[in-house]
Amino acid sequence: MKHKKPTVAVYKFSSCDGCQLSILNMEDELLNLADAIDIAFFLEATRAQRPGPYDIAIVEGSITTPHEIERIKEVRAQAKTVIALGTCATAGGIQALRNFADADEYANVVYAHPEYLHYLKTATPIAEHILVDLELWGCPVNKAQVIEVIVALLNNRRPNLPPHSVCLECKRRNTTCVIVDKGIPCIGPATQAGCGAICPAMGRGCYGCFGPAREVNTNSMAAMLQKLERYPGETVRLFRGISGYAPTFRTIADEVLSTSKEAK
């Protein structure tokens, strides 16, 4: 018996388009994928649009405007399964740096007429607004992981995503630890695997774009990183970066900041 192909809608919120592009970058798999699923809405790829409901909604980007709060609720209402795709959707992304500052001041810096703009003071992950069924981290997401998630959904099984940190990926590719060997600050030990440990392989530290790994000892890491800083405040900036609004990273950055202020 032939099953009906699941309908898929791909949406963009506040983001750079890089995670959607990861879907278009599946050059070897795209045509097969288009056979297995029914792409009903994907503005970056096609003009053709069919109305919901959809089986799967894939959402890129974070929520940064009043209108986006309304739109994301419509997405949820139209979809059986919602996947948050990429670090903007799962943690707010780089634009969530406004959450640690005054967004109005930023608007004044960038725009001559901030009164023309509609924005929220915060950039927040999708799960702060609706129920999200599955989060896939990465800035950008790893396309092999996107394929794994879609294949798992099509086969009604749990996707096989690595639970460990970037450290294990370094070991697998035989990269010597940049912290131990060169004293380069790296937050790979606290960061979810998935990228393939590309930064340490280039001789630089991980900057956490796949978000925090589970159960990591960020306190001990922060203490070590502070001894390795190449410029004042590097530890805070490493955690408060692409995934800076993710709770684990947010907490440790706040703690380091408050202790260093006390020390002064």
Place this chain on the structure above:
Amino acid sequence: MKNIEVPALARVEGEGGLYIGLENGKAVEIRLDIYEPPRFFEGFLRDRFLQEVPDITARICGICPVAYQMSAAYALENALGVKISPHARALRRLMYCGEYIESHALHIYMLQAPDLLGKESALELAAEAPEVVKKALRLKKIGNELLKAIGGRSVHPVNVCVGGFYSWPDTKAIKDLLPDLEWGLQAALDTVKLALTFEYPFLEIDYEFVALHHPDEYGVIEGDILSSKGRKLSIAEYETGYIEEHVRHSNALHSHTVDSNTYMVGPLARLNLNHEQLLPNAKKALQESGVQLPIRNPYKSLIARGIELVHFYEEAIQLVKEYKPTGSAHVELKLKAGEGAGATEAPRGLLYHRYKIDGNGMVQFAKITPPTAQNLPRIEADLFALTPRIINMPEAQATLTAEHLVRSYDPCISCATHFLKLKVEEK
């Protein structure tokens, strides 16, 4: 003609709409509405360490992250008075080849060609002409593979730093790309032939073209900012010739020249100003095409992208053959307070950055002028010029012709927001 409304433009990067207000069959108001939300990059770049900047600015655009890394790196190197090694410079050009190949192949085949073939998407085209789409995907993939070999991944690569690169890419991984690049050069030449078979909507505009010009190579990373109206400025002088403004209907800033002219950046500007610097295969493809320069039809940007695709495959082959890691991949930085501007040619046009840094290397001020912000007023002016030609067309065809015009600019709305909805309304 009754109202036309396209709530959101498809096959562009980012989000925006288009509004055409008509009065007695004439366009009285045209607006590209950018509802892509502002993300305030120039705000949160302040108080970040200079070496973080290329990683942060990459996130402005998923399709042209390399351009954002390169303009940032050059601007900050200029602020520090640092010059990268010739070998690192060659690797930057090779990396940019990867981005041009990936971005142009995507735009030619997946974003613009469906308009010329009456299709909604490349996937729809794949049902009829699978071989063409498979070839397109391979053309694009090779660009991505090149980016991956140099930068670890194609979207937001991680190897570019202020001063050069973190490390030299593996020589074998680079050399192994040669057979694919040689296939790609032939496929790019076939792309130009295909581009010449399309029937393009007619529109001729007397544009002011603006692009980076370098006497010894096809201008991408260094040189002077040249205008077809004769203005020639150094990169540091850019802001004396081109001004950005904030307009009410847009979350993107709009640029114009000091004499209040709209201008065009991107593949047509580059090809028209820099065709003499094309490599031999690309130059020959241009000559054999019979296309007369300057090309003034915006829809024919696709032909310019095709010629550039040949050029960048050709240059990539050359640079891969010559690739030899020599010395350190980056120069050591000596921090000092300063200010620097950088401009490189993103696939969709000139991308300008300027930074002020303090003595600890912390960013005090950032200014970024993306290509689409420069093209937006020009796209609006083009739509004004186009309206009389489409006004008597059936509604669906008129809408498609206007949308196609916008898409032919390869607008990057996420970048410019600091862009589109087609709505034609009879007042």
